[in-house]
Amino acid sequence: MSVTREELAAFADGELDPKQHAEIERAVEADPELAREVAAHRALRARLSAHYAPILDESVPESLAALLRREDNVVDLADQRKARSGIPRWGWIAGPALAACLILALFIPLGSAPEGYASQQIATALDDQLVATQPASAPVRVLLSFHDGSGAYCRAFAAAEQGGIACKDTQGWRVLERLDGDNIKNGEYRQAGTVSAQLMAHVQEMASGPALDAEQEAVAKGRLWKPSE
């Protein structure tokens, strides 16, 4: 069979439906020249993404980040005065060890929750608070809710200078990501908006779709955050 340039590129990109994909796959297997072209397409893609990847690791210029923090109204004034620049690098989560004492204080208090699960205060907020209706003064703020790859409900939250992402399973809210005092002691990442931004970056990697809207959140709360069958 003859394969067009468009079909071959779409095949290399995984853009064909299963039936077309299988057809082209057979043609490619039977023709070393086509196989070579597919490999070239994939190598080009790898080369281009490697070429631009370093930009993701650079710190974002403060002039850009400041445009988005100017209207930030989550933090109190004292924090605002202390807040300075310091946009997190993209790879923060793979970074230095977290400050264990703060984690312990927040997440594992006095055996009231299994290890790795949210403490009572946070679990209550995760169970009860809806993003659209929670009071602005709530000690634990839920930032948004989403589904992870397995369909479980997950919620990102921020409490004072700490935050995290927790997903609901049969035992409770399992804390998958924690963000805490490691960078906070030098004052750079105090601003709640920045903590949220770091979490959002991670939510994007975990989420299997857009965040739940207010109605979907209310439904999820009604079913006690149990995933649908």
Next chain:
Amino acid sequence: MKGRETLSNRFEDGVLALLPRLRRFAIGLSRDRSDGDDLCQMTIERALSRRESYEPGTRLDSWMYRIMRNLWIDEQRARQRRSQTFASEEAGVSIGAVGGQEAAVEINDVDRALTSLPDDQREAVLLVMVEGYSYREAAEIVGCPVGTLNSRLVRGRDALLAKLGEVA
């Protein structure tokens, strides 16, 4: 209204989290770091002023990319008009200045090959092969049919393969 306030924080946080990716696309489109950051700034300002038209629950990244892409097209057109006027008056000076600037920047093979592509092809290549969008998502950002996006992409990548050699 508290619900609304929370929503607005989420919007800014969402854009903040997208900034590294937006910069990457902006630098790819404008082929220049400082132009790319200027484009990023215009995009953020435009997004903040039009936040009401963003529909919560839909993809913020596609929405932002679309704004950036449209601003960039406008900028290209304005620049073309300026350079036409300029070139007719003092072509020699203008060309000399541009050449001098380019020489000061280190340009490697990939940059050179991408720069040689027509804008519509470069845009398609960047959205799919660097930003990782599906053809359908990329076509929505550009505002063209999927078939058009596909053929621009193929022409662009064939030209890149010819320039860069087939072994990466």
